[in-house]
Amino acid sequence: MNTSFFFLFLLLFHSLLFGDTRTIYDIRGASPILDANLTRFLDVWRADTITPIQNGTYSDVIVNGNPERKTIALTFDDSPDENVTNEVLDVLQEHKVQATFFMIGSPMTDINATTVQRASREGHLVLNHSFTHPRFTKLSDEEVFQELNASSSRIQELTGHYPLLIRPPYGSINASVVRTINTHGFTAVLWSLDSLDWAIKEKDPIVENVLTHIRPGDIILMHSGRSNHPTAEALPEIIEKLQQEGYTFVTLSQLMGIAAYR
Numbered sequence: 001m002n003t004s005f006f007f008l009f010l011l012l013f014h015s016l017l018f019g020d021t022r023t024i025y026d027i028r029g030a031s032p033i034l035d036a037n038l039t040r041f042l043d044v045w046r047a048d049t050i051t052p053i054q055n056g057t058y059s060d061v062i063v064n065g066n067p068e069r070k071t072i073a074l075t076f077d078d079s080p081d082e083n084v085t086n087e088v089l090d091v092l093q094e095h096k097v098q099a100t101f102f103m104i105g106s107p108m109t110d111i112n113a114t115t116v117q118r119a120s121r122e123g124h125l126v127l128n129h130s131f132t133h134p135r136f137t138k139l140s141d142e143e144v145f146q147e148l149n150a151s152s153s154r155i156q157e158l159t160g161h162y163p164l165l166i167r168p169p170y171g172s173i174n175a176s177v178v179r180t181i182n183t184h185g186f187t188a189v190l191w192s193l194d195s196l197d198w199a200i201k202e203k204d205p206i207v208e209n210v211l212t213h214i215r216p217g218d219i220i221l222m223h224s225g226r227s228n229h230p231t232a233e234a235l236p237e238i239i240e241k242l243q244q245e246g247y248t249f250v251t252l253s254q255l256m257g258i259a260a261y262r
């Protein structure tokens with residue numbers, strides 16, 4: 001066996017054993033019906049956000065899973081609400097798919113609290129999307145911690161689990177925010193595929209966008225807040241088509257092989 005062949009073999013063996021877990025994707029997601037200015041704004045935001053993660057300036061921000069496995073994670077932000085979250089939960093239940101919810105702490109009262117408990121009881125991850133949905137980059141370190149702790153504590157009261165995985169509202173992070181999140185034992189989770197369901201309020205373009213841009217290991221950003229009815233409508237087709245293409249849906253902790261709760 002010559003030397004280069006030997007190293008090729010080693011490389012292959014290594015990636016079989018450990019997978020390629022360090023590749024950090026660019027954030028995808030586009031639609032012809034999206035406003036051109038918004039598309040330009042998004043391109044800049046994505047590049048500014050992902051570059052320091054890809055070059056190692058922030059070491060503990062999750063963007064995607066293993067690019068060599070056809071496992072993907074659906075993540076839903078902005079719940080709980082009284083309608084759409086339950087519609088999404090119904091679709092997931094029908095399709096026997098486990099997903100991940102990043103929920104906001106302050107609306108977790110009355111009937112919405114029941115929705116939080118339902119999501120947890122049905123095997124989905126209920127994780128932290130802050131208490132009041134502010135931009136963390138505009139807050140002090142202490143305020144960021146208060147947002148994280150208040151929401152995880154509320155989720156723990158309702159589900160018994162204190163989440164350590166957090167999705168910063170608007171994906172708004174910088175070096176100082178990431179440091180604060182990590183210092184208190186939390187990990188920030190972004191996404192690699194934006195369904196754009198927050199901007200496109202129509203079922204078909206949402207489906208089209210996700211199916212066109214999907215890659216193995218993707219973390220898909222979706223929403224299940226009050227205004228996200230089209231997301232619940234788009235979800236059955238997204239799940240069915242991707243399963244036909246050989247994709248398996250898993251929770252974020254299964255995708256990354258990490259614990260979601262303290």
Ligand SMILES: [Zn+2]
Pocket residue numbers: 077078129133169170
């Ligand atoms: Zn949000």
